Amino acid sequence: MWGSAxxxxxxxxxxxxxxxxxxxxxxxxxxxxYTCKFPIINNDPIxxxxxxxxxxxxxxxxxxxxxxxxxxxxxxxxxAQGLGVLGAVTLEGKATADxxxxxxxxxxxxxxxxxxxxxxxxxxxxxxxxxxxxxGKSPGGLLTWGKAGEAAFDVKGLKLHNMIARDADGKPVQxxxxxxxxxxDCTLDAGQKTLLHKxxxxxxxxxxxxxPxxxPxxxPxxxPxxxPxxxPxxxPSDPGxxxxxTDPAGSGGIPASDGGTTTGGSGSSGSDVNTQLTSGxxxxxxxxTSGIGLMLAAAGGLGAAGIAAFHYLPQRIRRGGQxxx
Numbered sequence: 152m153w154g155s156a157x158x159x160x161x162x163x164x165x166x167x168x169x170x171x172x173x174x175x176x177x178x179x180x181x182x183x184x185y186t187c188k189f190p191i192i193n194n195d196p197i198x199x200x201x202x203x204x205x206x207x208x209x210x211x212x213x214x215x216x217x218x219x220x221x222x223x224x225x226x227x228x229x230x231a232q233g234l235g236v237l238g239a240v241t242l243e244g245k246a247t248a249d250x251x252x253x254x255x256x257x258x259x260x261x262x263x264x265x266x267x268x269x270x271x272x273x274x275x276x277x278x279x280x281x282x283x284x285x286x287g288k289s290p291g292g293l294l295t296w297g298k299a300g301e302a303a304f305d306v307k308g309l310k311l312h313n314m315i316a317r318d319a320d321g322k323p324v325q326x327x328x329x330x331x332x333x334x335x336d337c338t339l340d341a342g343q344k345t346l347l348h349k350x351x352x353x354x355x356x357x358x359x360x361x362x363p364x365x366x367p368x369x370x371p372x373x374x375p376x377x378x379p380x381x382x383p384x385x386x387p388s389d390p391g392x393x394x395x396x397t398d399p400a401g402s403g404g405i406p407a408s409d410g411g412t413t414t415g416g417s418g419s420s421g422s423d424v425n426t427q428l429t430s431g432x433x434x435x436x437x438x439x440t441s442g443i444g445l446m447l448a449a450a451g452g453l454g455a456a457g458i459a460a461f462h463y464l465p466q467r468i469r470r471g472g473q474x475x476x
Contacts, residue, residue, distance in 0.1 A: 256298025
């Protein structure tokens with residue numbers, strides 16, 4: 152049981168030191184030379200060896216975890232001498248690395264800052280070169296790979312800040328003109344490599360956002376919308392086409408049974424009535440309209456004959472009486 156527990160603890164420790172719990176991570180490293188501007192001694196060289204564990208491959212859709220970073224920096228004997236003459240016996244602080252992530256598939260570059268804590272280191276006396284160790288974690292859980300391709304991690308710069316030199320009593324040593332803390336800006340020496348790691352991003356683990364969807368959109372309905380009525384409603388204000396001989400409204404008369412046209416009385420009342428019947432909402436059938444117009448015209452003719460008889464017969468009767476007498 153104790154053996155199993157120890158094995159499990161060892162596996163967990165290895166997964167943690169592999170960076171973000173990735174069991175497939177591989178050791179990567181980069182050594183760079185910088186020139187930093189220190190108090191009192193001004194420009195002085197340092198050499199930083201960066202190590203971490205990162206996977207060789209990841210998949211589209213996966214989020215980059217945080218990685219444990221370690222940087223061991225070599226400081227010159229000259230720097231140790233300059234700090235020692237002021238009574239400093241230890242050195243500690245912060246170191247921030249400028250890292251540029253080249254995203255795959257042409258998604259551009261992402262500049263990030265990785266802050267590391269410089270552990271307290273003893274300054275040798277007599278003066279000699281010494282090392283300071285910085286540890287930290289890269290930002291994790293932020294960047295998700297969106298495309299397949301190759302990603303790159305380049306270290307482009309370094310800055311030492313919040314650096315504190317302490318005396319034997321643990322009190323900060325004043326380093327003019329900085330006070331208790333100082334900052335050392337560092338410049339990467341010419342010709343130095345910057346590539347820390349390359350990573351291949353594969354298209355697995357979900358669909359590549361650059362690929363077209365596998366299921367095309369649903370086809371539009373095959374049946375087009377219902378066509379509008381081919382015969383628009385008759386406009387009541389349209390008197391009709393006067394050139395059309397079959398149009399009762401335009402001819403001013405009524406179609407006769409033999410195909411000719413019979414005029415309706417002395418005015419246009421027959422035509423007006425016929426037009427009103429054929430207009431409006433929906434209208435009437437042509438044959439029904441012609442029949443109604445014919446009946447109306449006949450009624451008008453009978454009325455006219457009755458009126459004539461009303462005036463003519465009395466006169467005829469009187470003339471007949473006078474002749475008889």
